[in-house]
Amino acid sequence: MTRDEIIAVIADAVREETDEPGLDIGPRTTALEVPGWDSLAHVRIILNVGVRLHANIDISKTYLAANVGDLADIVQREIADQVHPS
Numbered sequence: 001m002t003r004d005e006i007i008a009v010i011a012d013a014v015r016e017e018t019d020e021p022g023l024d025i026g027p028r029t030t031a032l033e034v035p036g037w038d039s040l041a042h043v044r045i046i047l048n049v050g051v052r053l054h055a056n057i058d059i060s061k062t063y064l065a066a067n068v069g070d071l072a073d074i075v076q077r078e079i080a081d082q083v084h085p086s
Contacts, residue, residue: 001076003069003072006053006079007072009049010045010071010075011023013048013052016048026068026069027069042062046059046062053079055078055079056078057074057075057078
């Protein structure tokens with residue numbers, strides 16, 4: 001799965017979990033820019049992304065993301081680690 005595809009999945013999850021269907025979300029979007037993206041919404045967003053991608057995502061790693069692009073990189077690594085564990 002490409003980074004852009006993961007960003008699209010994250011964007012859909014953010015829109016759904018924050019009830020902001022028209023929100024424009026890109027790789028540089030931060031949680032502070034999204035109404036309703038608080039700590040509880042973050043947990044729901046990550047769970048939503050995991051369900052959509054059929055992946056277990058370590059939520060503690062996602063708190064290191066500064067923006068959606070960083071979050072996509074983390075998710076991409078999590079998926080790769082599950083496919084090809086070290």
